Amino acid sequence: MAKLTVPAGTRFFITAGARVVVNAGWTPAEMTTEAWYDASDTSPTNIVQSGDSVSQLSDKGPNGYHLTQGTAEQQPQTNRTINGLNVIHGAGSDFMTGEHLEYGTFPIPASGDIAIFVVAYPDSVVQQNQSMFSFDASNDFQFDAGNNSAFYGRIKPDGIGSSGYDMNAVDKVGALGIFSVQLDFNGAGQYTGFYNGTEEGTPVSYTAKLSSTQVFRFLGNRGNNYMLDGAIGEMVIVEDVTTATRQKIEGYLAWKWGTKDNLADNHPYKDIPPLKGN
């Protein structure tokens, strides 16, 4: 069987009688996810809302780690779209009572490895601990702004034997981007971060794995007092920290959310999205 790859916008002709198999686009449903939260898909993800306030964002993966918020004034909102897709956003500024969702008993894989991919649009920052997401236990971390007036991106850990990781000091407020955070305990013993598929900063070595069960907070930090002022479109959490999987998920997100042009020229999914079966 011959494979034919056709760039977007290219016309091609098929001779009558030929048999053509067209691969559909790859999605995280094709792999084992720890969790998969998709604000754009209001049907199967089953966003539950009262007015515009979200009380539940369901896990589309097999584990059912649904994010919830039963306190009305802490519920994020779902009345905004980015690039034509629905997002969930938090106001962030009223920290201590800020808007977020959480899942209280999120298991970390026994390997200690975990990768988190987030499509997010930070709106503003007034405090460096305002977090896009966090895992809260004794050995834990949060992914926060890392600056008191800009969103740079910082992996801020506790208890795992290192001091933290700073992404490039470039403000990511006001732009939709793909943030990838990877903790590879079982392999390299390092954690690192990527923005639109490009690694920023130098991987940091660590010595202790994350605690086995965490409070996972979406739009909020571990102390539950500094929330993101901004929107999240989609989040995928997996155990697989290989480069191939990272690039495939980044490619999927970039093509879906209209940010493929921001991928580096050498990214394997710069010109074509990941397809099923590839």
Add this chain to the structure above:
Amino acid sequence: MSEWYRWDTLAEAQACLNYVNNHPKLPVVGVNAATKKPAPDKQQTTQWASEVIECNDGKFGFPRVTTAWLDSLGITQEERDTFLATFNPTIEEFDPAWIPAAEEYNVR
């Protein structure tokens, strides 16, 4: 920034929050975003606020119940007026200075 209800004493603030959090129209059953049908088996909205906050200036308060929230519950204007007359909060724009400094509060 949002508005807050504030009082001079914890007792006044707690009494008001208890009333709000135990309102007969709670819990609220959400609706599925796609179908707009009730989703009673999913997370319900069980309370307005989790706690009264002791502010740095010595007052006590919590975020004001929003008009959108009151509208969604179908609270009448008469009931809103009675609520304010009964609990008599000061309504103020939230000031981050009310909150204990980060170093004192558990920044993680």
